Amino acid sequence: MNWLAKINLPIVAKKLGPFKSALLLFSVIGLCLFIGYRLGNYYHGYQAKTMKQQKLRLDDLYLQHGETLKRIHTLEVELDVERIANLNAQNTIKELEQVHFEVKKELAFYHKIMAPEKQADGVVIDQISIQPTESEQYFQFLVVLVQQKLKKRYAKGFIEVSINGSENGRPKTIALSKISSLTKKELSFSFQYFQRLSGAFTLPKGFRPESVTVGVVLPKGKWQKYRRIEEIMPWPKLEQNVP
Structure with missing residues (x-):
């Protein structure tokens, strides 16, 4: 510039x-x-x-x-x-x-x-089922209880389960407490309409099951009388073979 x-x-x-x-x-x-x-x-x-x-x-x-x-x-x-x-x-x-x-x-x-003997103060056994598992001799069960009274109070009690069959050619009944780790508390119920109780058990080898007995026990209490019902179901034909 x-x-x-x-x-x-x-x-x-x-x-x-x-x-x-x-x-x-x-x-x-x-x-x-x-x-x-x-x-x-x-x-x-x-x-x-x-x-x-x-x-x-x-x-x-x-x-x-x-x-x-x-x-x-x-x-x-x-x-x-x-x-x-x-x-x-x-x-x-x-x-x-x-x-x-x-x-x-x-x-x-x-x-x-x-059949009044199949209900206890309005409580009936609605369903009993047994199902096999992948493990040999190991089964799962389900019990459904229903209360059908119009004026419903809570039904309280417990169930008893036993397996009927034979072992070594002789009749034998095995209580669930002998083949399962379930406690009485786990088998107890308290419901107003219905309740499902389930668990598992292992049958001993050589035992051939033929039927299942389920008992429903309502102990005497403030609002209920002692009641007990029992139902026997034939052992179902399952896919798992029982020796």
Whole structure:
């Protein structure tokens, strides 16, 4: 920039004369205006291109946002439908359970009339099942008790289980306490409507089971009299072979 400082404008104007000085001045001004105009057009075009790209990107974002909102609304509708279906299914299950309970109650009523020895103060044995396991001579059992009295108090007591069969050609009965680690507390019940009691046992080798005896004992208490019922179920035909 030192060369600019060396230029003496008055001397240049004096040497060129008034006309040429004015012509030079207008030329410089015109050149500056032309350069400014071209630069302005360049930056204007650049800004217009950038704004167009930004607009396209913004439109794409709006489109994605709209698709996302549509997807969210669809998922919300599906969730509401599934929630309603689940609620209906739960209501249906409750209704079926109520129907099942009413059928059990009617069945227990007829049991009470036709076989009073099969109920104890409204408590009946609803189910007895024996299932084999992968281990030899190892079985699982399930006993379901149901109370069918209209004015229900809590039925309290315990069950007694024994396996009837033969060993070495002679009849033999084995109490559950001899072949299982279950305690009396684990075989006790306290319920108002129904209760499931389950456990496992191991039969001794050489013992051939023929039936299962389940006794339900209601000890004498403040609100109940002593009652005892007993039911014998033939040993089921199981997949596991008993030697």
